[in-house]
Amino acid sequence: MTDTTPTTRRRFLGGAAGLAAAGVTAARADNAKNLPPNVANWTRQLGEGVGVRAYGVPSKYEKDVVRRTVPWLTATPESSVSFTPLHQLDGIITPNGLCFERHHGGIAEIDPADYRLMLHGLVEKPLIFTLDELKRLPRVNKIYFLECAANSGMEWRGAQLNGCQYTHGMVHCVQYTGVSLKLLLEQAGLKPSAKWIMAEGGDAAAMNRSIPLGKAIDDCIVAYRMNGEMLRPEQGYPVRLVVPGWEGNVWVKWLRRIKVGDQPWFTREETSKYTDLLENGKARQFTFVMDAKSVITSPSPQAPVRQKGFNVISGLAWSGRGKVKRVDVSVDGGRNWRTARIDGPVFDKACVRFYYEFDWNGEELLLQSRAMDDAGYVQPSKDDLRKIRGVNSIYHNNGIQTWAVKPDGEVENVEVG
């Protein structure tokens, strides 16, 4: 009876499950053998023991929950972006492996033994820290969103990408553990002429950005952990800068150097890139703060409505100016609004989760959400943004998104006028 040993059974079932998971349809079709009055296979036999999955990964049935890319966007994957699958997530915390990526010279793979952070410039005593030394200093834990300034950047001229993963997936929200940058700067001692810092990465782009000292000593963190574990290589292992509420580009990953100066550096990343070109040909610079923004993550083009009757709209909101105070939802393209229910914690400069429950009878809907923060800022319509900024600015598009729900439940990214 060798064919009934757990091992053989498991192999057989694994194969069958593998087939079922090969197509989404098959995975979703139920199998009467596992349903009452029958007893499911996983009830009849032992499963894998502990230790087999030394570092756990999601169920094989969740294998389509992945970061995705838009290959035509960039010339090369080393300087490119992948997007968080917002439509497949809930709550406010993004799993580490699904946090969007934006690299300028690929993922630096840094041996923590060879990691050093240099702190110099207008300081009393230049210092260098090992990773262990950073870990010995007092720690802070904070949950913050991180949004790329170019999130929704492809949508300035109209609805383009059909999925909130692509239109809004350059945002994530995790808990960081690290040392307050203020404390680190105090160790070196600031000279009175200090006004700006420059943060620089150790990656193949040696990414560098200027940050005003006021922000640096307000709430920035030199972080080495995300959601409890060490940073992922894609997120700057072993150390990145956390700049709460500000555009992702200044959250320098693989942080190797902080220099203190008396003026900004006007680096390529803060001049040629990450400046907001307006209609008159002039550009705004140092537009650090990410304005309040929200998006309905489900339903959305990649997460169609599946049933008539009771439905839950789920969405994400955030603001770089403070706490999200309220989120409103419209089902008629912005004519009428109802206040959504925020569920879960509301932290400063972090994502919040909102829900709007409703009954759907198959009529066409134009879903929108609008976030408000405790600074009094209200997320604008895309047209209101364009009136001020034109369509050339690439960055900082926080306009209200519209999803059209069709009678068959399919959802499309549309532009409304």
Place this chain on the structure above:
Amino acid sequence: MSRWASCVAAAVLFALAPSAHAQTKKEAARNYGIGRGISAEQIAGWDIDVRPDGQGAPPGRGSVKDGEKVYLDKCAACHGEFGESAGRWPQIAQGKGTLASHDPVKTVGSYFPYLSSVFDYIRRAMPFGDAESLSNDELYAVTAYVLSLNDIVDEKFVLSKDTWGNVKMPNQGGFYDDDREKTEKVFWKPNPCMRDCRGPVKITGHAQAVDVTPDEKLQKRGVE
């Protein structure tokens, strides 16, 4: 002083005002004795940033003529022989007069505000995949050549710390500090409209019509 800079200066003044500074030193700023001193020589190996006024620029010099060789050898494959770009790599030349158009072309000549913005970037990140490999003379030379591709310097130009200040970037005045809190004040409103906020809504654009979304074999799920 710009509004943004004055904001920052205010923050700094607040943080570093004599009393606050003294207090910081006496109380808050505990020295944990963690982190080690570092020599000037160690710093020099990583201290590669260059500011608009040329502070941080290394010794060395390079001519447009020498830069052409470096450029054709190490840059042209991606950026094009004349900086026009090969494929989707960044175009780095021309584009003058396009910034206010429907199709702005942002290049070293049309958009970069300072010589340092391009010099510092080449120094730290170029050639792509072979960063920090150029000698200082090559760095000066190839930067000079890129400037010449943009008609910012003539073909006899030699770039060095001595000539740094002679380079005038055409779009230096093209930027101003973030003014959203002033120019977008209309977005701060205590009581946004909740009912009958607009006239009839029409769909004016479809993402499906644009058809540039990557195919991920989305299942078509109809209403059950």
